[in-house]
Amino acid sequence: MTEHPGQLHLPVTLIREPTLADYRAGPNAEALAAIEALASGVGEAYIFLFGGASTGKTHLLQGACHTAIQRGRTAQYIPLCETGLMPSIFDDLESRDLLAIDDVQAMAGKPDWEVALFDLFNRARARGCSLLIAARSAPDALGLGLADLCSRLQWGPRYCLLPLSDADCERLLTEIAAEFGMRLGQETARYIMNNYARDPGSLVALIERIDEASLREQRQPSIPLVRRIVRGES
Structure with missing residues (x-):
């Protein structure tokens, strides 16, 4: 992702600069509309996406960040499948207007990561930071060890993304x-x-x-x- 003032220097690059406008919604039109509203700061403050590979989760998260930045907001995309990341990556992220956290299944069953995400979730909600979180499975099917985190992840709207016909x-x-x-x-x-x-x-x-x-x-x-x-x- 192109760097913007206030963003973290993370080892993450958005190669194609995905946008919400070029996402082919197909059966996921309702999810796309909700994400556009969240990214613009006028919709739900928290959305959870889940679905199989190639259903566009990463595209939507990265596109939401670009939409937020175009609206004058600060945003950060965090792919938890990246190697070399530590739970401390979540420190102070709640200062952003939007956090898009991808591949949450990668930290399921890791107590230090689960606690760190739980704490970030609470701080973000308190600060008014919008959260867009994605995983391969619904929150209750991720195998999370921290029951309170599983509960938090089920607070908002959840959309199961379907493949295109x-x-x-x-x-x-x-x-x-x-x-x-x-x-x-x-x-x-x-x-x-x-x-x-x-x-x-x-x-x-x-x-x-x-x-x-x-x-x-x-x-x-x-x-x-x-x-x-x-x-x-x-």
């Missing part, structure tokens, strides 16, 4: 391709859907590779071109 993924493909200036025909899009991972992150990464190949070969995407890329031949 095939139709949503196909629209995502054609829309992202158009943003790159490419025309992705229906047959080519269907080939990708039948032969490649269907989660948004993988599809966006594939479109980037297709764009590079299309520019190199000076032609629009085709099934033979995509086939080479999917097979790792390009």
Whole structure:
């Protein structure tokens, strides 16, 4: 994430600068609207997101931070799956307007981490700091040892993020391709859907590779071109 005044110097980089505007909500429109309100400081003060891999949790947390900063607020994204982090990372974070804490399942069952997050949660609530927390599972399925923390994490709205449907993924493909200036025909899009991972992150990464190949070969995407890329031949 680009550094802003008052932010911690954490070893975290937001590579694609995700925004809430480019999140394809699909069945998660209600969650997206609630997060937009929270990030703007006008909605719920605390939201918990959970869902499987590739449902967009990290995108939403990072996008919420960018929205908050655009609104003149301070924000910090903390991915607990990063190596080398210590529970002290939570010290004084409540001075931010928004905290987006990702991968909470990574600290479940670790008493020092659980106590540190519990204390941060209480300090943040007292200071009026908004909290957006995400994990693979709902709070009561995380295997937390600290009952009070589990209780705190269930205080606010909880949204189970669902994967995009095939139709949503196909629209995502054609829309992202158009943003790159490419025309992705229906047959080519269907080939990708039948032969490649269907989660948004993988599809966006594939479109980037297709764009590079299309520019190199000076032609629009085709099934033979995509086939080479999917097979790792390009």
